[in-house]
Amino acid sequence: MKSVGINGYGTIGKRVADAVSAQDDMKIVGVTKRSPDFEARMAVENGYDLYISVPERESSFEEAGIKVTGTADELLEKLDIVVDCTPEGIGAKNKEGTYEKMGLKAIFQGGEKHDQIGLSFNSFSNYNDVIGKDYARVVSCNTTGLCRTLNPINDLCGIKKVRAVMVRRGADPGQVKKGPINAIVPNPPTVPSHHGPDVQTVMYDLNITTMALLVPTTLMHQHNLMVELESSVSVDDIKEKLNETPRVLLLKAGEGLTSTAGFMEYAKDLGRSRNDLFEIGVWEESLNIVDGELYYMQAIHQESDVVPENVDAIRAMLEMENDPSKSIQKTNKAMGIL
Amino acid sequence: MKSVGINGYGTIGKRVADAVSAQDDMKIVGVTKRSPDFEARMAVENGYDLYISVPERESSFEEAGIKVTGTADELLEKLDIVVDCTPEGIGAKNKEGTYEKMGLKAIFQGGEKHDQIGLSFNSFSNYNDVIGKDYARVVSCNTTGLCRTLNPINDLCGIKKVRAVMVRRGADPGQVKKGPINAIVPNPPTVPSHHGPDVQTVMYDLNITTMALLVPTTLMHQHNLMVELESSVSVDDIKEKLNETPRVLLLKAGEGLTSTAGFMEYAKDLGRSRNDLFEIGVWEESLNIVDGELYYMQAIHQESDVVPENVDAIRAMLEMENDPSKSIQKTNKAMGIL
Known part of the structure; x- marks a missing residue:
């Protein structure tokens, strides 16, 4: 012990x-x-x-x-x-x-x-x-979120290049001195953001470029991913791989999980302490492959992942x-x- | 008349x-x-x-x-x-x-x-x-915003492929029955969104894929662009081209225009009727070219562009x-x- x-x-x-x-x-x-x-x-x-x-x-x-x-x-x-x-x-x-x-x-x-x-x-x-x-x-929570889904995808079919736009919550629910209240803030206003290099501190050889901003919400971060793949796989292959990956959940907008607020409501119904969602939630409907490039959207509970x-x-x-x-x-x- | x-x-x-x-x-x-x-x-x-x-x-x-x-x-x-x-x-x-x-x-x-x-x-x-x-x-306002900056870039150096993530305002300032109040909403939760095909109704041959979401703000949309270029140009070439393009403004986060709220404050100080910003605001600091790919962030005043x-x-x-x-x-x- x-x-x-x-x-x-x-x-x-x-x-x-x-x-x-x-x-x-x-x-x-x-x-x-x-x-x-x-x-x-x-x-x-x-x-x-x-x-x-x-x-x-x-x-x-x-x-x-x-x-x-x-x-x-x-x-x-x-x-x-x-x-x-x-x-x-x-x-x-x-x-x-x-x-x-x-x-x-x-x-x-x-x-x-x-x-x-x-x-x-x-x-x-x-x-x-x-x-x-x-x-x-x-x-960090954002980098952890990226690693959680990019690792299994890389294992499955290799990754040529990742582009990610990270829409970050402005403040945690209890923080009342941070903003924005009504604005979208490029943060940083320079591209690429520091998140790509941060992923590379643990996924050493990954080719990744990130852009990041802050928006007026407290619940979760949201990531928009565009992943050029090394080898050809189907969307079903990706779903199967993510489904068997621990700490990743495929969630359906069609079942009412249409937003980060829906994901948090789901965590409440799971009976989680502090309503935490330790898993990365991936919107199943967002998974798509066009011209060898995988697209998806995911949400990250910044307080707990x-x-x-x-x-x-x-x-x-x-x-x-x-x-x-x-x-x-x-x-x-x-x-x-x- | x-x-x-x-x-x-x-x-x-x-x-x-x-x-x-x-x-x-x-x-x-x-x-x-x-x-x-x-x-x-x-x-x-x-x-x-x-x-x-x-x-x-x-x-x-x-x-x-x-x-x-x-x-x-x-x-x-x-x-x-x-x-x-x-x-x-x-x-x-x-x-x-x-x-x-x-x-x-x-x-x-x-x-x-x-x-x-x-x-x-x-x-x-x-x-x-x-x-x-x-x-x-x-x-639409979003498509108009994309065309305003993509056209001059295409004229300058040709575009191989555009990826854009569009962070949209949830409601206009006067709309009190729309949300979200505290969530990020993939909208649509499928990829690609309809915005790419909409751009193609006026830029017929453009290769473009878009993802879109809604966030709790009323002021402006914000776009994150990743543009693979046909021929080699410098960031200064892009700045010069956008500077001479009507209805596009290069604005500096470093001058306090750090967010969509800053852009709206600028429109007020210009004395614009209804505080409108007819121009597309591009964050100058966001312009960067890495491996032949241009990155930038822009803001769109949905009520007036x-x-x-x-x-x-x-x-x-x-x-x-x-x-x-x-x-x-x-x-x-x-x-x-x-």
């Missing part, structure tokens, strides 16, 4: 904590918070030992009636590995300032720069390259499982992933 | 009425309305004679204190050409049921089906093919001007188009 800690119990951290707790070969020793907010209170209510990142603030947690077990440094001493879910840019500082000095293995999130962590991870793309490593970054990848990364880095498909299967079963 | 009437004084109709009125070679004889709403009242206040489509409703206009000049049929008798701006599908019925029987020339909007009208129109693509014709359809095309279509169909560039120049000057 490996000991895991979560540094930063926020949007991703709280989900990874629950996903780790659901496994039978690892456990959460504790989680960290900076402020005595509702998430800190609920961490304790959910049974997690709470450690604080800023020791001077202990009294504010006491005043709020939130039980503190110790400081973040005390937590880190007890771990086999830490999953760093701190805000963008903080993870890289923690690596240099803390984890490396302690000799503690650490997993980072997609907000960190690949170059600063040195190694990126996706369960389906490069699990084997991360086995036993000390530091790795789980690629990377969560099972974090669990797999723990197994790879702690050498608990050297077969990616076995880790994926184990993670999925424990989390109830379809 | 040619006599023009507007059948359907709504979003497009009221703008075409003002654009025709601004020209020195044509005039508005009258406009039609079905209901005594604020647009009917303002038509009269703006000096247009109002004709009613449903004669039985005359008393309701009287009760509302809105002056009626006559019936729609009476208006049509006085015209050299009618611009039909009625809701989607009504135009084709009017063509068969009314205009053809009267022998009245008519222009339709992009909501009508190409096959039912028989001929489509874009000022830059096929003006010459519409000269003297009785019926033509100005292609087709308006100058309607004016040019009048000149072509009434054989008032056989040189497209002269009509475009004349229309633009009268409308204050950049």
Whole structure:
């Protein structure tokens, strides 16, 4: 039973904590918070030992009636590995300032720069390259979404070139200080966007160009893919391949799943914790091949799709499982992933 | 001075009425309305004679204190050409049921089906093919937007293939019964969308595939273009060509025009009537050529970009001007188009 800690119990951290707790070969020793907010209170209510990142603030947690077990440094001493879910840019500082000095293995999130962590991870793309490593970054939600469907397609028939236009949610549902409210924002306004190179940190030889924008929605990202194929296959071949791929769901607009809102409603009806959709949803009707080029549309739940990848990364880095498909299967079963 | 009437004084109709009125070679004889709403009242206040489509409703206009000049049929008798701006599908019925029987020339909007009208129109693509014709359809706002930039690029260096992902506004600013409010909607959920074939109704030989979706915004559509070029040019060549193309504006995100909302703010500051942006706005920073493929992002003001095309279509169909560039120049000057 490996000991895991979560540094930063926020949007991703709280989900990874629950996903780790659901496994039978690892456990959460504790989680960290900076402020005595509702998430800190609920961490304790959910049974997690709470450690604080800023020791001077202990009294504010006491005043709020939130039980503190110790400081973040005390937590880190007890771990086999830490999953760093701190805000963008903080993870890289923690690596240099803390984890490396302690000799503690650490997993980072997609907000960190690949170059600063040195190694990126996706369960389906490069699990084997991360086995036993000390530091790795789980690629962002968008990149994870691209890898999830491009990997099996590449395995099936090879990919010459990918073009993808990524229509991203402006903010997460709880974020009230971000926009846009009523605009479409090229983000970045330059082409190609950074997402293509980010995919290449785990699918090393893929020829991919991406464009990205932000729109006024909070639910999910949506991707529009155009994939030139190496060898000839049918749409049915692609459907069959995606159907047998873990963490990918073919969903039918014809059954009322006409939008990202429909996908989220589906996740609610599945009884998922926090209404999470860990799988990438592909609109079945959108799959089409014209002149050797595959077209499809998919949706990505930005708050949760990377969560099972974090669990797999723990197994790879702690050498608990050297077969990616076995880790994926184990993670999925424990989390109830379809 | 040619006599023009507007059948359907709504979003497009009221703008075409003002654009025709601004020209020195044509005039508005009258406009039609079905209901005594604020647009009917303002038509009269703006000096247009109002004709009613449903004669039985005359008393309701009287009760509302809105002056009626006559019936729609009476208006049509006085015209050299009618611009039909009625809701989607009504135009084709009017063509068969009314205009053809009267022998009245008519222009339709992009909501009508190409096959039912028989001929489509874009000022830059096929003006010459519409000269003297009785019926033509100005292609939709999205198709007009694609033609505006693809035509000059095709002229400059030839186009092998176009891929476009079109992120469309969910509703116009005044429409309160349409969505989505918080979702991304593949629309259609099948690929390719109908926009590619629609472009081919005016750019006959263009190889183009399109994907389309709806997002929760009311201001403008946004297009993401990937254009494989026939011959080698530089980004500066493309910029120069687009800069000299009428009804296309290169706008800089770096100058604060970071979104469709920025473009609309710019139109306001230009002092445009109804804040219209008749030009297609291309984000200058998005222009890039990688491996012989041109990438760019553009924004389309769905309420107004087709308006100058309607004016040019009048000149072509009434054989008032056989040189497209002269009509475009004349229309633009009268409308204050950049």
